[in-house]
Amino acid sequence: MRAALAGLIAALLAAAAVAAPVRFDEAETRRILRHGPWPPAVPADPSNRVAENPAAIELGRRLFFDKRLSADGTVACATCHAPALAWTDGKPRAATYQPLHRNTPTVLNAGLGRWFGWDGGADSLWAQSIRPILSPQEMGGSAAQTARRVAGDPALTCLARASFGAPAESDEAALVRAAKAIAAFVATMVSPRTPFDAFRDALAEGDAKAMARYPQAAQRGLKLFVGKGCPDCHFGPAFTNGEFHDVGVPHMPAPGMVDFGRHGGLKILAADRFNRLGPWSDDAEGEAAALTRRVRATHTDFGRFKVPSLREAARTAPYMHDGRYASLRDAVRHYSELDMNRLHVHGEQLLRPLRLKGSEIDDLVAFLESLSAPKLPEFAPARYSACP
Amino acid sequence: MRLVLALTAALLLVRPAAAAEELPIFDAHIHYSHDAWDMLPPDEAIAVLRKAGLRKALVSSSSDDGTQKLYDAAPDLIVPELRPYRTRGELSTWLRDPTVIQHLESRLARYKYVGIGEFHVFGADADLPVMRRVVELAKQYGLVLHLHGDAEAIDRVFAQDPAARILWAHSGFDRPDKLRPMLSKYANLWADLAVRSEHGSGGKVDPEWRRLFMDFPDRFMVGTDTYTPERWYYVAEHAAWSRAWLNDLPRDLAEKLAYRNAEALLLGERAPSR
Numbered sequence: 001m002r003a004a005l006a007g008l009i010a011a012l013l014a015a016a017a018v019a020a021p022v023r024f025d026e027a028e029t030r031r032i033l034r035h036g037p038w039p040p041a042v043p044a045d046p047s048n049r050v051a052e053n054p055a056a057i058e059l060g061r062r063l064f065f066d067k068r069l070s071a072d073g074t075v076a077c078a079t080c081h082a083p084a085l086a087w088t089d090g091k092p093r094a095a096t097y098q099p100l101h102r103n104t105p106t107v108l109n110a111g112l113g114r115w116f117g118w119d120g121g122a123d124s125l126w127a128q129s130i131r132p133i134l135s136p137q138e139m140g141g142s143a144a145q146t147a148r149r150v151a152g153d154p155a156l157t158c159l160a161r162a163s164f165g166a167p168a169e170s171d172e173a174a175l176v177r178a179a180k181a182i183a184a185f186v187a188t189m190v191s192p193r194t195p196f197d198a199f200r201d202a203l204a205e206g207d208a209k210a211m212a213r214y215p216q217a218a219q220r221g222l223k224l225f226v227g228k229g230c231p232d233c234h235f236g237p238a239f240t241n242g243e244f245h246d247v248g249v250p251h252m253p254a255p256g257m258v259d260f261g262r263h264g265g266l267k268i269l270a271a272d273r274f275n276r277l278g279p280w281s282d283d284a285e286g287e288a289a290a291l292t293r294r295v296r297a298t299h300t301d302f303g304r305f306k307v308p309s310l311r312e313a314a315r316t317a318p319y320m321h322d323g324r325y326a327s328l329r330d331a332v333r334h335y336s337e338l339d340m341n342r343l344h345v346h347g348e349q350l351l352r353p354l355r356l357k358g359s360e361i362d363d364l365v366a367f368l369e370s371l372s373a374p375k376l377p378e379f380a381p382a383r384y385s386a387c388p
Numbered sequence: 389m390r391l392v393l394a395l396t397a398a399l400l401l402v403r404p405a406a407a408a409e410e411l412p413i414f415d416a417h418i419h420y421s422h423d424a425w426d427m428l429p430p431d432e433a434i435a436v437l438r439k440a441g442l443r444k445a446l447v448s449s450s451s452d453d454g455t456q457k458l459y460d461a462a463p464d465l466i467v468p469e470l471r472p473y474r475t476r477g478e479l480s481t482w483l484r485d486p487t488v489i490q491h492l493e494s495r496l497a498r499y500k501y502v503g504i505g506e507f508h509v510f511g512a513d514a515d516l517p518v519m520r521r522v523v524e525l526a527k528q529y530g531l532v533l534h535l536h537g538d539a540e541a542i543d544r545v546f547a548q549d550p551a552a553r554i555l556w557a558h559s560g561f562d563r564p565d566k567l568r569p570m571l572s573k574y575a576n577l578w579a580d581l582a583v584r585s586e587h588g589s590g591g592k593v594d595p596e597w598r599r600l601f602m603d604f605p606d607r608f609m610v611g612t613d614t615y616t617p618e619r620w621y622y623v624a625e626h627a628a629w630s631r632a633w634l635n636d637l638p639r640d641l642a643e644k645l646a647y648r649n650a651e652a653l654l655l656g657e658r659a660p661s662r
Contacts, residue, residue, distance in 0.1 A: 258621040298585035
């Protein structure tokens, strides 16, 4: 009888603990508020003079879905960045003409970044847009092919003229214009508000009633998220600091092959004639180029990859640079059981295994799921009507 | 004629490290730990080191079997040192594990080494019994201590044995203004530059580091640190990077940092033999 009573009390206490409202102290509240407000304004890109031009945005939208930019007319940007899959391909690693060794990231919120690609090999969204077009493994296109496609299509020609004025003077100029238009379109794709954003704003306003609508599990997960130091990298409204880190993920895609990550990306960036220091930037001497001018590779950049945004994470599986984790739960487990042997003592000093209990993993996953909107809106409407 | 000779001599003295791309490199910070063995069998690992143009490689591994595998495959290339860790996971526990001593003693009785390390020790932990015994063993066998730690740990080890020879891994991750007093204080302190980038970024030697290298030309050496299996594929990249900044130094100094200092400290007049 006594044992049964003790069991009942324990069960009631446990239930009470689960049901107890989650309280956030001052420091936690401050950290949570830094993840908003959402949506933010997309920063201007001085290297792309048509970044906010409606005609260019429409031109970019059409080119994004245009398979004629690829070698055999079968691959478009949207082949791997498919709208129905939250602008990813849903595969562990991308594969069009040839299999790649990295996961396709979503283009949602890409306009908020300062480095592009898992390795940061591009310093602008338009330079990044050129990479897959020219890559024989991805679209296998060329500057000449891009120029022909735009010149041979009256609607595209009209939009190009409305965006840039006089016709492109060379094939390469036409390629850069196409890429800048694609970048202008991609930059419009900011993910919508989420349950977390509603909670965050309610917290800012002290609106307890609105806060209570946010699921308890997500609140507990949020408390873990800010308490365990996750925002050190998954920082700010976009839940990324935009930089590169080694989180102990192996980076050998095949025997004898290693992915240099950020270290390799910086070499690509330095050699890229389309970088912000190059002749195609609309602001090569300005502040937009300063980061590119200053950045230097270090030995610890080897094996570092870009910190992805966590927004819409529930829709963008699989995870990590090589898509090795099929679910958010798997990704959380990675940090829970982090293999410190893979990290240098003086490398990523912030990282420690989180050692989460099963219920804590559930809560953290619930929080991460709350960073996705109930539904993604249609991002691809035609907005410019002056051309056919 | 005398003037011509004098000018020629002057030019030779200030000549930068022309053809430094051909500089042999003694990589003083290589690990070949258990997780690398399957990925890169010994023959392939040796091929990586040779392709990088390494003259020698100071190798320590978790476990030491990795070092012995490489030494067996290329005794002309591999310079073995004994790591206290039987697995990589012992990094933070070894100082409080007395069985480490038995491990070290049995390996020292069986194989030849030039040093004990690389091991991690910070602050007052350098006075723990396991560390004290390591210092004694180094003295007994005439070995260098390859120490990854802070200045306090260095002080404490020298307090135990003022004649100890310490190779300070990663130059303590300290800045030149912190390294200078340590190098001045201890004539038996050397430093490797593994995982350091700031001294030679972009093929140019930082002025403060240049002064340090000039003032202590016999103390520094280069190293990669293959702390994950993937980093074996970085050895050649690192050697090329090192040659680029060494090329910015006078040839004689460049050669010292590239390989002569390591040879003098670790090999003396002879390579280790069984």
